[in-house]
Amino acid sequence: MSIGNLPEDGNSPEDDRPSIGRALQQARISAGLTVDEVSSSTRVRTPIVRGIEQDDFSRCGGDVYARGHIRVLARAVGLDPESLIAQFDAEHGGRPAPTAPAPLFEAERIRPEPRRPNWTAAMVAAIVAVVGFVGFTLFRGGDGDGSSVAEDTASPKPSASAPTNTAAPSKPATPHKPDPSDSAIAGVPADKVTVKLTAEGGQSWISAQDHNGRLIQEGVLREGDSKTFSDSRRIDLVLGNAGAIKLFVNGKEVKNVGTSGAVQRLSYTKGDPEAG
Numbered sequence: 654m655s656i657g658n659l660p661e662d663g664n665s666p667e668d669d670r671p672s673i674g675r676a677l678q679q680a681r682i683s684a685g686l687t688v689d690e691v692s693s694s695t696r697v698r699t700p701i702v703r704g705i706e707q708d709d710f711s712r713c714g715g716d717v718y719a720r721g722h723i724r725v726l727a728r729a730v731g732l733d734p735e736s737l738i739a740q741f742d743a744e745h746g747g748r749p750a751p752t753a754p755a756p757l758f759e760a761e762r763i764r765p766e767p768r769r770p771n772w773t774a775a776m777v778a779a780i781v782a783v784v785g786f787v788g789f790t791l792f793r794g795g796d797g798d799g800s801s802v803a804e805d806t807a808s809p810k811p812s813a814s815a816p817t818n819t820a821a822p823s824k825p826a827t828p829h830k831p832d833p834s835d836s837a838i839a840g841v842p843a844d845k846v847t848v849k850l851t852a853e854g855g856q857s858w859i860s861a862q863d864h865n866g867r868l869i870q871e872g873v874l875r876e877g878d879s880k881t882f883s884d885s886r887r888i889d890l891v892l893g894n895a896g897a898i899k900l901f902v903n904g905k906e907v908k909n910v911g912t913s914g915a916v917q918r919l920s921y922t923k924g925d926p927e928a929g
Contacts, residue, residue, distance in 0.1 A: 673723060673737050673744075674708035680730035681706075695725045702726065716745055790860065790871070790891075846923045848888045849901040851879040854913065858893030874898075890919040902926030 671679065681691055688706075692699040704712045705722060713719035720738055727734035850859060852874045861869040864886035874880060876897070882888050892898050895911025902921045911917040 670740075672708050673740055674706045676732060676737065677723075677726050677730060678706040680727075680732050684730050686730065691726065691729050695722075695729050697722050697725060710745075716741075719745075785858075844923065845883050845885055846888050846921055847881065847883045847903055848890065848921055849879060849881045850874060850890075850892075851899040851901075852876045852897055853899045854897035855894060857895070857897045859898075860891040862889040863887070864889075887920060887922045890917075890921070892917045892919070 670676075681688070688699055688702050691697075692702050695702075701712045701722060704710065705719075705726060710716075710719040713722055720741060723737050723741055724734040727737050848861070853876070856873055856875045858872070859874045859880070860871045861880075861882045863869055863884040866889075869882050869884075869888075870880055892911060893916055894913065895915045895917040896913030898910050900907040900910045900919075903924065903926060905926055907926050910919075
């Protein structure tokens, strides 16, 4: 037996295998592919493909990227990628230990957006105010005949020093005698309808229209304030807090206008007041 024929140098058959780059290059040539064709199909840049075929992995950007490039190049030329990856790990110190996911993705965590102001409460308050305003105006109506003259004049408030004796001989008695403090209302022209509103039990939202449906007054009548309206035919009223209103029509006080907080729609013409 010849001693020279024994593998005394200790080399295994694996030491005779070609390098990773050489194996990829031979497989590419056998497949009839150029470096540019492999680069185009794998999207690995041409300089990196050439470097890997020369066992130069410095252009890969690290062992992790090198393994990925080896894998896609091996598949492109028909080689088993796992054996080449194992050979790469054996030659370059093995596969690194897995990195904990929390530190790895710490920089990619989505930061919550700053909390935006909550406008819900403000919007609800605004909607309630608008609904209250619109609710009183939705049912306004009126006919479209003729023209009218509408007046919005402030009547003087009742004077505490007004005389209480109205039976003076110089003044004839009237069948419907108004309160002395409202003598200005009692003297309104007979050919018009005149309405006086006074907020005595709190404030009230009011709306007044002439006989053509045109708006004379609309808004809040504060407690203690008065408004007087005149028209040649008819006055239409909407009272948002009817119980707070003291009402005189054509010089005569209208009793029981409404309860506190109730909404009343009233219409008055010349002569004795009548609720429409």
